[in-house]
Amino acid sequence: MxxxxxxxxxxxxxxxxxxxxxxxxxxxxxxxxxxxxxxxxxxxxxxxxxxxxxxxxxxxxxxxxxxxxxxxxxxxxxxLTRTFQILNVFDALTVEENIRVAVQRRHGRSRKLFCAADVHGPVEDEVAEITERIRLPDKRKVRACDLSHGHRRHLEIGLSLATRPxxxxxxxxxxxxxxxxxxxxxxxxxxxxxxxxxxxxxxxxxxxxxxxxxxxxxxxxxxxxxxxxxxxxxxxxxxxxxxxxxxxxxxxxxxxxx
Ligand SMILES: Nc1ncnc2c1ncn2[C@@H]1O[C@H](COP(=O)(O)OP(=O)(O)OP(=O)(O)O)[C@@H](O)[C@H]1O
Ligand SMILES: [Mg+2]
CATH class of the missing domain: 3.40.50.300 (P-loop containing nucleotide triphosphate hydrolases)
Structure with a gap:
């Protein structure tokens, strides 16, 4: 902190x-x-x-x-991380895909959708942990565009949490x-x-x-x-x-x- x-x-x-x-x-x-x-x-x-x-x-x-x-x-x-006044999530991706992209970006592997086995476990653990933390575990397979506005806001904060602020x-x-x-x-x-x-x-x-x-x-x-x-x-x-x-x-x- x-x-x-x-x-x-x-x-x-x-x-x-x-x-x-x-x-x-x-x-x-x-x-x-x-x-x-x-x-x-x-x-x-x-x-x-x-x-x-x-x-x-x-x-x-x-x-x-x-x-x-x-x-x-x-x-x-x-x-030091921020969210924006205007929502900033990938509509076509599911909740967990959105978070996975953000976590992988931190790991420097944003271009590799199938990342190496040595980071796959930790990435998936973190995706699950963040999904839980933003209170969306039961929505993890739902596309961002199908979420309520409130849940989209939670997801956006999840993307910020993926930077480990x-x-x-x-x-x-x-x-x-x-x-x-x-x-x-x-x-x-x-x-x-x-x-x-x-x-x-x-x-x-x-x-x-x-x-x-x-x-x-x-x-x-x-x-x-x-x-x-x-x-x-x-x-x-x-x-x-x-x-x-x-x-x-x-x-x-x-x-x-x-
Ligand atoms: N890049 C910029 N160029 C010119 N003026 C700017 C710029 N950024 C902010 N301003 C001006 O500065 C003032 C403050 O804007 P700002 O967006 O920071 O307010 P705010 O408190 O966030 O307002 P809101 O509650 O509406 O979001 C406004 O008059 C805005 O037009
Ligand atoms: Mg403002």
Whole structure:
């Protein structure tokens, strides 16, 4: 399990500053959520952490090492992996075939569908272990295109787990899911955080408030607040940023009484 730290992290495209001077500490072994209105810079922040964007200014430290300029694939090899806001699975392949491809890729054998006997066993063991871990063992022979949206999201996380991450960044894994599927996903993410450092970007506020250890709030590329769920919920600046955006989904208990 590894932590992340940023120092004055910034990226600028012309006049646009998606991330502007963000300094945060993301504790190892915890579940840290990043929230903020649409366009706040959450995905851009992930892009900076993972190497998809090069910062205009500032630093990223992973496990205490400066990884600011490290390319994406090297960060993945060091244990820093992400999922994308848009689903990223092979539709025509089954659940276990999808995971097998990802595991084989790590073993450097992605082109060999029939790999050597010496790695076949370990690969198959890992495919079974990940399928279990993402809670899809009974769906392992089902093609990705025939899965529910929620199960496809689980599978996508399975593909990330195949890289053996120490820190996993999840960009809106509950996007497009209903209340029930979101709460299942929430439980699943919480479970992942028992063995990994998890950083979650999510708009489903009730789930975020119930599962996170720490919440960071971004607004217009800047860090607006950080704290425990209770602290964030009580923070007037956060309320204002959300209410202003018109996208604040009130926690269920309060919504029921609203
Ligand atoms: N490569 C880029 N070039 C120009 N502008 C960009 C680029 N990447 C991000 N932006 C801008 O930066 C701002 C923040 O975008 P970002 O996607 O990071 O927000 P977000 O918080 O993830 O939003 P959402 O909740 O809608 O996913 C937006 O105004 C976006 O248009
Ligand atoms: Mg985004």
């Amino acid at each position: 590894s932590g992340l730290r940023t120092e004055n992290l910034s990226v600028q495209f012309g006049a646009v500053k998606p991330v502007d001077g963000v300094s945060v500490e993301i504790a190892a072994g915890k579940l840290t959520s990043i929230i903020g209105p649409n366009g706040a810079g959450k995905t851009s922040f992930f892009n900076l952490l993972t190497g998809l964007y090069l910062p205009t200014r500032g630093k990223v430290y992973f496990d205490g090492n400066d990884v600011t300029d490290m390319p994406v694939h090297q960060k993945v090899r060091c244990g 120490k820190t996993l960044l999840l960009d809106e894994p509950m996007s497009g899911l209903g209340m029930y599927e979101s709460s299942i996903m929430g439980e699943f993410v919480r479970e992942l955080a028992q063995s990994l450092t998890v950083v979650l970007v999510e708009h489903h506020m009730s789930v975020v408030l119930s599962i996170s250890d720490t919440i960071l709030v971004l607004s217009q590329g800047r860090l607006l607040a950080s704290g425990t769920p209770a602290e964030i919920q009580a923070n007037p600046a956060v309320q204002e940023a959300y209410l202003g955006s018109g996208r604040y989904d009130l926690p269920q208990e309060r919504a029921a009484h609203a």
